[in-house]
Amino acid sequence: xxxxxxxxxxxxxxxxxxxxxxxxxxxxxLRNVQWSECPACHARAATLPRAGQLHRYIAxxxxxxxxxxxxxxxxxxxxxxxxxxxxxxxxxxxxxxxxNRWETGARNGHASANDSRIRFVYLTMRKDEYxxxxxxxxxxxxxxxxGKVDRKAEPIRLRIDPADCAPAxxxxxxxxxxxxxxxxxxxxxSEHINS
Numbered sequence: 286x287x288x289x290x291x292x293x294x295x296x297x298x299x300x301x302x303x304x305x306x307x308x309x310x311x312x313x314x315l316r317n318v319q320w321s322e323c324p325a326c327h328a329r330a331a332t333l334p335r336a337g338q339l340h341r342y343i344a345x346x347x348x349x350x351x352x353x354x355x356x357x358x359x360x361x362x363x364x365x366x367x368x369x370x371x372x373x374x375x376x377x378x379x380x381x382x383x384x385n386r387w388e389t390g391a392r393n394g395h396a397s398a399n400d401s402r403i404r405f406v407y408l409t410m411r412k413d414e415y416x417x418x419x420x421x422x423x424x425x426x427x428x429x430x431x432g433k434v435d436r437k438a439e440p441i442r443l444r445i446d447p448a449d450c451a452p453a454x455x456x457x458x459x460x461x462x463x464x465x466x467x468x469x470x471x472x473x474x475s476e477h478i479n480s
Contacts, residue, residue, distance in 0.1 A: 291328065303318045309361050356389060360388045
């Protein structure tokens with residue numbers, strides 16, 4: 286099959302992980318995905334199974350990571366909420382200019398309180414297979430967890446097999462394990478926080 290972009294060369298199937306830059310995050314690589322690349326113009330074509338679920342899984346991993354959100358990650362979460370900058374800025378109680386500076390990196394970082402607010406907005410507005418089982422007791426845990434993220438902003442690095450994106454357990458159990466690994470006492474067990 287000839288390349289759709291240049292029409293000069295035949296696409297060559299690839300076996301290495303697919304660098305999924307189309308999602309807007311530079312650290313996401315997909316395993317076990319069929320993809321090909323044009324040797325002439327380097328255009329790529331990939332077949333992504335369950336792309337919607339893949340994006341929800343990436344968002345879940347971004348929102349529960351232990352370091353501050355990067356600008357690209359804020360943009361990704363905003364797009365997952367289907368909000369423009371003005372709408373998300375209003376939800377966060379900020380000006381659109383400030384949010385734009387965080388997203389573009391023009392402002393060097395954002396406060397941890399704002400980082401938590403972005404995560405809370407995502408988790409409270411997004412209802413999917415990763416967030417729907419949480420109840421009010423989980424929000425207390427999330428507040429404590431996000432208040433302890435490392436002060437540096439590092440891009441998330443993921444190697445994902447899209448076939449393995451189904452949530453294996455309730456979100457609250459995953460959050461509980463994460464909190465225990467960060468030194469919090471297991472005050473709320475998963476049986477108490479599942480809906």
